[in-house]
Amino acid sequence: MSTKRTLDNFFTPPLVSIKKRRLSVPDADELVACSVSHVPPSEHPTYPFAVAQLPAPLLAQFDYLPSADPRHIADQPDLDLLYYQPFLPRDLATAYFNHLRQSLFFYRVTYPIKRGPVETIIRTPRYTTVFGLDDTALFSSTGDAGSILDARTKQPVPSSAYKCRPRPLPGCLDALRRATEATTGRQWNFCLVNYYAGGADSISYHSDDERFLGPDPAIASFSFGATRDFLMKHKPSATETGLSSIEGAGKGAQTIARDKPLKLPLASGDMVLMQGATQANWLHSIPKRAGRDADKGRINITFRRALVRGGTENYYRYNVGDGGVFKWNEASQEMTPWDAKAKQDEDVKVG
DNA sequence: GACTATAATAGAA
DNA sequence: ATTCTATTATAGT
Numbered sequence: 001m002s003t004k005r006t007l008d009n010f011f012t013p014p015l016v017s018i019k020k021r022r023l024s025v026p027d028a029d030e031l032v033a034c035s036v037s038h039v040p041p042s043e044h045p046t047y048p049f050a051v052a053q054l055p056a057p058l059l060a061q062f063d064y065l066p067s068a069d070p071r072h073i074a075d076q077p078d079l080d081l082l083y084y085q086p087f088l089p090r091d092l093a094t095a096y097f098n099h100l101r102q103s104l105f106f107y108r109v110t111y112p113i114k115r116g117p118v119e120t121i122i123r124t125p126r127y128t129t130v131f132g133l134d135d136t137a138l139f140s141s142t143g144d145a146g147s148i149l150d151a152r153t154k155q156p157v158p159s160s161a162y163k164c165r166p167r168p169l170p171g172c173l174d175a176l177r178r179a180t181e182a183t184t185g186r187q188w189n190f191c192l193v194n195y196y197a198g199g200a201d202s203i204s205y206h207s208d209d210e211r212f213l214g215p216d217p218a219i220a221s222f223s224f225g226a227t228r229d230f231l232m233k234h235k236p237s238a239t240e241t242g243l244s245s246i247e248g249a250g251k252g253a254q255t256i257a258r259d260k261p262l263k264l265p266l267a268s269g270d271m272v273l274m275q276g277a278t279q280a281n282w283l284h285s286i287p288k289r290a291g292r293d294a295d296k297g298r299i300n301i302t303f304r305r306a307l308v309r310g311g312t313e314n315y316y317r318y319n320v321g322d323g324g325v326f327k328w329n330e331a332s333q334e335m336t337p338w339d340a341k342a343k344q345d346e347d348v349k350v351g
Numbered sequence: 352g353a354c355t356a357t358a359a360t361a362g363a364a
Numbered sequence: 365a366t367t368c369t370a371t372t373a374t375a376g377t
Contacts, residue, residue, distance in 0.1 A: 111365090113365070113366070115363095115364050115366085115367090116364055118364085120366085120367085122365075122366055122367090123366095124365090124366090125366075125367095202366090203365080203366095204365060204366060204367090205365085206365055287359080287360085288359095289358085289359090290357075290358055290359085291357080291358070318365090
């Protein structure tokens with residue numbers, strides 16, 4: 001039997017009001033919490049291994065975010081972004097990046113896609129992992145740590161309700177979620193994590209406009225580690241296509257200055273909040289890149305809110321899948337298959 | 352500025 | 365939501 005392993009760490013963190021400036025010295029409880037750092041790692045029956053908590057000195061800095069005011073980007077049709085440049089100070093972002101890469105488990109999902117008559121297996125060109133549960137359900141915080149409750153009735157939902165095994169956010173990600181919610185006034189129940197090992201890893205143009213997110217979803221997207229270009233372009237529209245062809249023949253018709261593609265070089269600690277009509281009308285991508293820095297890793301974290309069970313199923317299907325677990329290998333500086341039996345040694349802590 | 356190599360982009364499957 | 369190929373842009377000399 002395992003020792004007491006409640007989920008309190010996950011869901012009832014000490015709520016601290018966000019304030020730009022600290023007006024008082026830390027009280028006794030805070031001093032204890034900071035110095036001892038005996039908070040156990042986050043565990044859950046669905047985790048392949050426990051996830052280390054953030055070191056207290058790092059966690060403490062989350063009370064002072066964001067470190068910069070956002071820039072509102074809404075000068076084009078259907079575009080509505082808040083760009084925090086950065087949201088986390090660079091030093092904190094770097095330390096957070098190292099902690100996450102070293103502590104989380106990742107997957108390399110494969111899935112079939114049909115191109116014309118041919119079906120091919122796609123190996124997702126990045127590492128992924130996901131945590132969270134849609135609005136219809138809750139993780140039990142007492143009793144069986146693995147159980148899921150109906151959000152309304154608080155009764156256990158049958159295990160057959162989900163084909164996947166939803167997992168709660170570990171403490172180190174929940175800290176960022178709380179800080180982001182406090183800043184934006186929004187709420188999210190999902191955390192998706194992408195690891196781009198180098199310039200060859202990418203994500204092609206798409207929108208996060210799934211039905212299960214509801215209309216005009218707000219999505220917070222963080223960057224840590226290597227700087228990568230974030231491209232955005234307006235979805236092609238019938239009217240636009242027609243206009244452009246006519247415009248070529250017209251005499252004085254200038255190319256209309258709207259719907260211009262955007263290129264944001266997202267640096268470590270940056271956050272982009274995509275909101276309003278953005279997802280319904282714009283595509284975004286992280287294209288492959290060659291040359292310098294093509295070997296440096298980047299972690300992307302997005303917070304989303306799934307409204308129904310279909311969202312949970314979708315996110316676990318495409319971000320966990322059914323393949324093996326990968327873990328960062330500090331010695332070889334790469335993601336390596338994690339062997340559940342031959343429990344690997346812990347990575348050497350940097351610093 | 353021209354020439355060449357490499358990178359970025361756009362379109363098709 | 366990817367990969368391949370062709371086309372265009374950029375960087376270096």
